[in-house]
Amino acid sequence: MRTIEWKSGVVVTIDQTKLPSEEEYIKIRTCSEMADAIKTMKIRGAPLLGVAAAYGLALTAYHSKARTKQDLLKEIESCAELLRKTRPTAVNLFWAMERVLKKAKESSGGVSDVVRAVVQEAQRMADEDVETNRKIGENGAKLIQDGDVILTHCNAGCLATVDYGTALAVVRVAVEHGKRIKVFATETRPLLQGARLTAFELKRDSIPVTLITDNMVGYVMSKRLASKVVVGADRVVKDAVINKIGTFMVAVLAHEHGIPFYVAAPKSTFDLTRLSKDVVIEERSPEEVIFCGGQRIVPEGVNVLNPAFDITPLKYVSGIICETGVLSPADVRMLAT
Amino acid sequence: MRTIEWKSGVVVTIDQTKLPSEEEYIKIRTCSEMADAIKTMKIRGAPLLGVAAAYGLALTAYHSKARTKQDLLKEIESCAELLRKTRPTAVNLFWAMERVLKKAKESSGGVSDVVRAVVQEAQRMADEDVETNRKIGENGAKLIQDGDVILTHCNAGCLATVDYGTALAVVRVAVEHGKRIKVFATETRPLLQGARLTAFELKRDSIPVTLITDNMVGYVMSKRLASKVVVGADRVVKDAVINKIGTFMVAVLAHEHGIPFYVAAPKSTFDLTRLSKDVVIEERSPEEVIFCGGQRIVPEGVNVLNPAFDITPLKYVSGIICETGVLSPADVRMLAT
Numbered sequence: 018m019r020t021i022e023w024k025s026g027v028v029v030t031i032d033q034t035k036l037p038s039e040e041e042y043i044k045i046r047t048c049s050e051m052a053d054a055i056k057t058m059k060i061r062g063a064p065l066l067g068v069a070a071a072y073g074l075a076l077t078a079y080h081s082k083a084r085t086k087q088d089l090l091k092e093i094e095s096c097a098e099l100l101r102k103t104r105p106t107a108v109n110l111f112w113a114m115e116r117v118l119k120k121a122k123e124s125s126g127g128v129s130d131v132v133r134a135v136v137q138e139a140q141r142m143a144d145e146d147v148e149t150n151r152k153i154g155e156n157g158a159k160l161i162q163d164g165d166v167i168l169t170h171c172n173a174g175c176l177a178t179v180d181y182g183t184a185l186a187v188v189r190v191a192v193e194h195g196k197r198i199k200v201f202a203t204e205t206r207p208l209l210q211g212a213r214l215t216a217f218e219l220k221r222d223s224i225p226v227t228l229i230t231d232n233m234v235g236y237v238m239s240k241r242l243a244s245k246v247v248v249g250a251d252r253v254v255k256d257a258v259i260n261k262i263g264t265f266m267v268a269v270l271a272h273e274h275g276i277p278f279y280v281a282a283p284k285s286t287f288d289l290t291r292l293s294k295d296v297v298i299e300e301r302s303p304e305e306v307i308f309c310g311g312q313r314i315v316p317e318g319v320n321v322l323n324p325a326f327d328i329t330p331l332k333y334v335s336g337i338i339c340e341t342g343v344l345s346p347a348d349v350r351m352l353a354t
Numbered sequence: 355m356r357t358i359e360w361k362s363g364v365v366v367t368i369d370q371t372k373l374p375s376e377e378e379y380i381k382i383r384t385c386s387e388m389a390d391a392i393k394t395m396k397i398r399g400a401p402l403l404g405v406a407a408a409y410g411l412a413l414t415a416y417h418s419k420a421r422t423k424q425d426l427l428k429e430i431e432s433c434a435e436l437l438r439k440t441r442p443t444a445v446n447l448f449w450a451m452e453r454v455l456k457k458a459k460e461s462s463g464g465v466s467d468v469v470r471a472v473v474q475e476a477q478r479m480a481d482e483d484v485e486t487n488r489k490i491g492e493n494g495a496k497l498i499q500d501g502d503v504i505l506t507h508c509n510a511g512c513l514a515t516v517d518y519g520t521a522l523a524v525v526r527v528a529v530e531h532g533k534r535i536k537v538f539a540t541e542t543r544p545l546l547q548g549a550r551l552t553a554f555e556l557k558r559d560s561i562p563v564t565l566i567t568d569n570m571v572g573y574v575m576s577k578r579l580a581s582k583v584v585v586g587a588d589r590v591v592k593d594a595v596i597n598k599i600g601t602f603m604v605a606v607l608a609h610e611h612g613i614p615f616y617v618a619a620p621k622s623t624f625d626l627t628r629l630s631k632d633v634v635i636e637e638r639s640p641e642e643v644i645f646c647g648g649q650r651i652v653p654e655g656v657n658v659l660n661p662a663f664d665i666t667p668l669k670y671v672s673g674i675i676c677e678t679g680v681l682s683p684a685d686v687r688m689l690a691t
Contacts (some may be wrong), residue, residue, distance in 0.1 A: 206568065266572040
């Protein structure tokens, strides 16, 4: 099934905090349940966050008891307000809600027409996400040779999207085309999305995957064990790619070793009106670093820094694989406004 | 107390695998108990491994029932053989045993003279380690300015030595000299020596320390939050510094940001007859990566790579702080034979 599904007024999704030990599907019925699932990272991954936020608005519309269009729009807007406060860095969340809100406002009929418009738009976005990822996979697979070993960071797979993934769509399509591909997955501290999610979904699909800790990337590259890097993105801005903490480290090491570093991301992740310095980099709770596997690994009273993302300047990026093709850094700069 | 102490035929040391949650001192009475403590990393850190191996030979000599010098020397040699097989990368372990074996062989008296020579030599090496580290601290502190923020990787502190540390001796002496110093400690997956040991000993000494995951080094440097790097070494060879996995990543990122990268290591860590390609990089059990805080973080059946060290070519090194001064890469190349 898809990572997220709309089932007549209920959103069903897999709780990503429980993987890989438990495959638990949860039912989300309200906007505040959706906000909570996003904040606690039961739902994560930039493209998935966009669709989840759209579904959050759809839940509010679907269950609303508002009698006037104006009241309904107010409810949807206040749901959007709640969701905007969940996580600041991935642009897809903001982009998706703008799109749904526009549809709601433009709807010319009554309350039930607005509800229908909102729910349909959210569902359309889920469908589009799958198509977009498939195209990203096709465009990216052209860059991959038979025998390539691809290093990826964090999880930009089907669990980060409605289905198929972004960086891992590139891997999947290359494998479908008969190329023999192996993957290195970095574990991605503190929340271990690489170990828990990327290793999980590649293993399930029988794609050979080797897990390493984040600090082994230099070793792997110096030994020429990886031939290409493909990662996802939370936001592509005028001057940089913003993605999971550690992406910058991978990019610098790839650059130093002459290994191509690709970013796979849908256009919905692009925010080319902004510079990286103007984007809020989310800082998450120190507890995420302090506890690992439920056990305290740091003495009491030690300061902890926990930025969730970092900034990779475009000079380290070989290309950005999106649904319309592969953009060079120069292309991105040209598209920027 | 010191990290390791000889108490009439018993070696007392802190079990580093239990820190920071428990401060448990263990008693080691035989060579094979010492080999086990080293293999399981109850004892770790290049300089400490040297002294521990010397004490291993001292335990064998002290408790030996051999009646002839020849039999005693055989027993000591077979203990050395066992200890040589524990961990291959840190050179101190081999260096220390060579020194003790030489003393044993050179001893002109009978069995009891050999025993005394071996025990005294091991104790002398422990004392020398403390003096050496103090000198490393003094030499390194000259490179540190008031207000510096020093990033360190893994643990090169008093827990990696008999006392005082190597990289952390530099921090300690700078602080003693009245300089205001802060430290960033990387957690150092998989075994978390930074989180468990470096944070522990700096907190105990009231030196401000902030913990980060290994993949945050790029973020910290790009934000100019760290002004210098000081790390330890397991082996300094003709062309490189071999140290805990992730050191190379830190060095490349420091180089990219123009941040000085210093290695603090005693001469006993130098092995200037060898190139890095000729050194065995220990690969440890995948279980160390698979389990964190006692919990499985990776799906069953996923491959794991677990090299314990990596190689930092000298071009990334600003200087090697040792007991006789600060050596440039050019100095190291000149000393190499």
